[in-house]
Amino acid sequence: MTLLTSPFSQEPTFSHGQSPRTAVLYCNLGTPDEPTTPAVRRFLAEFLGDPRVVEIPRLLWLMILHGIILRIRPAKSAAKYATVWLPEGSPLKIWTEKQAKMLQGWLAQRGHDVQVRYAMRYGRTSIASQLDALKAAGTTRILILPAYPQYSATTTASLFDAVYLWASKVRNLPELRFINHYHDDPRYIAALAASVQRYWQNNGRPNVLVMSFHGVPERTLHLGDPYHCECFKTARLLAEHLGLSKDQFKVTFQSRLGRAKWLEPYTEPTLIDMGKAGVKRVDVVCPAFTSDCLETLEEINQEAREAFLHAGGQEFHYIACLNDDPAWITALCDITQQHLQGWPTQTVPNDARLAASKAAALAQGAKQ
Ligand SMILES: C=CC1=C(C)c2cc3[nH]c(cc4nc(cc5[nH]c(cc1n2)c(C)c5CCC(=O)O)C(CCC(=O)O)=C4C)c(C)c3C=C
Numbered sequence: 001m002t003l004l005t006s007p008f009s010q011e012p013t014f015s016h017g018q019s020p021r022t023a024v025l026y027c028n029l030g031t032p033d034e035p036t037t038p039a040v041r042r043f044l045a046e047f048l049g050d051p052r053v054v055e056i057p058r059l060l061w062l063m064i065l066h067g068i069i070l071r072i073r074p075a076k077s078a079a080k081y082a083t084v085w086l087p088e089g090s091p092l093k094i095w096t097e098k099q100a101k102m103l104q105g106w107l108a109q110r111g112h113d114v115q116v117r118y119a120m121r122y123g124r125t126s127i128a129s130q131l132d133a134l135k136a137a138g139t140t141r142i143l144i145l146p147a148y149p150q151y152s153a154t155t156t157a158s159l160f161d162a163v164y165l166w167a168s169k170v171r172n173l174p175e176l177r178f179i180n181h182y183h184d185d186p187r188y189i190a191a192l193a194a195s196v197q198r199y200w201q202n203n204g205r206p207n208v209l210v211m212s213f214h215g216v217p218e219r220t221l222h223l224g225d226p227y228h229c230e231c232f233k234t235a236r237l238l239a240e241h242l243g244l245s246k247d248q249f250k251v252t253f254q255s256r257l258g259r260a261k262w263l264e265p266y267t268e269p270t271l272i273d274m275g276k277a278g279v280k281r282v283d284v285v286c287p288a289f290t291s292d293c294l295e296t297l298e299e300i301n302q303e304a305r306e307a308f309l310h311a312g313g314q315e316f317h318y319i320a321c322l323n324d325d326p327a328w329i330t331a332l333c334d335i336t337q338q339h340l341q342g343w344p345t346q347t348v349p350n351d352a353r354l355a356a357s358k359a360a361a362l363a364q365g366a367k368q
Pocket residue numbers: 029030031032044053054073077090092148152154155214215216217255257288289292293294295
């Protein structure tokens with residue numbers, strides 16, 4: 001792109017006459033490149049090596065991570081990934097990419113000239129590489145949109161860290177905005193509720209709806225992380241929307257790692273207790289995940305299902321994540337639009353708008 005100098009001032013303007021480019025970077029956790037032991041080891045080394053994710057003294061943790069965990073876990077996890085892998089790749093990546101494409105298209109339909117890209121905190125497609133690409137394309141305003149409705153330092157703050165690290169190496173920075181959370185956004189809640197209601201219309205209702213959120217160490221709650229409270233608020237709003245009484249739903253936390261205490265109650269033991277107690281049918285929904293991934297497709301829809309049925313339960317229904325649900329993309333669009341306010345993102349370029357208003361003024365003058 002050539003830079004011209006405006007005849008009226010020393011301000012540079014872009015030769016194609018468009019307003020400065022605005023972009024949305026839709027960020028998710030990340031996933032291995034393939035369901036193999038080496039690829040999962042690479043992914044886990046980066047993920048679990050992040051001090052935001054595992055907060056124990058560095059040296060000790062690096063010894064445990066490289067000495068034990070990365071020798072055992074990758075093969076086990078790779079086998080699990082293989083059970084959910086699709087011909088096009090990892091479900092998390094496929095859904096995240098599709099959501100970003102849909103968001104861009106739907107924003108364009110609403111008249112916003114905004115580029116939407118997706119990025120992953122770990123593995124490919126990295127946050128730094130996408131920010132580099134946006135900067136190279138002349139983007140001057142970037143909105144960081146996490147795929148996580150609930151804020152957690154382990155996820156949201158960690159992805160912001162990656163943005164700050166990139167920014168610390170850039171001379172001429174774009175304007176940056178960050179969305180911390182949307183756990184109580186009425187449009188996200190309505191999309192979740194509609195997906196559950198639709199499922200029930202087609203499949204009947206359960207005795208209990210289990211809302212299973214990804215867990216985090218309990219210690220993070222005592223240190224001030226709002227994740228636990230935000231999960232409970234999402235759950236309460238979802239239950240209200242669905243008209244559920246207290247005994248018709250249950251909040252649980254899944255994916256515990258290591259021996260420390262994580263947020264309770266844990267999903268699988270709760271389901272086993274329910275099966276043993278004679279609960280006939282449970283439906284499970286995972287509101288912290290906006291894309292289906294290993295944690296929902298394998299841990300819930302395979303492992304937790306088996307545990308519940310084995311404990312005496314009769315019917316286990318997994319309600320899919322929001323994925324490409326139109327109500328969810330609409331919610332994402334609304335949330336994005338709200339945070340783009342004040343940034344010029346109209347489809348009609350500034351210069352064309354100016355020319356049109358000058359022409360209108362001239363025509364008005366000619367009439368008088
Ligand atoms: C929804 C938000 C998430 C939070 C909060 C979170 C915290 C967290 N996770 C781990 C450890 C692992 N998570 C793994 C997979 C994984 N985690 C999330 C989301 C959150 N994690 C997603 C979307 C996924 C799926 C990725 C995919 O490729 O499909 C894994 C890897 C899988 C495995 O080996 O079991 C680990 C490990 C910790 C320690 C943590 C907070 C401290």
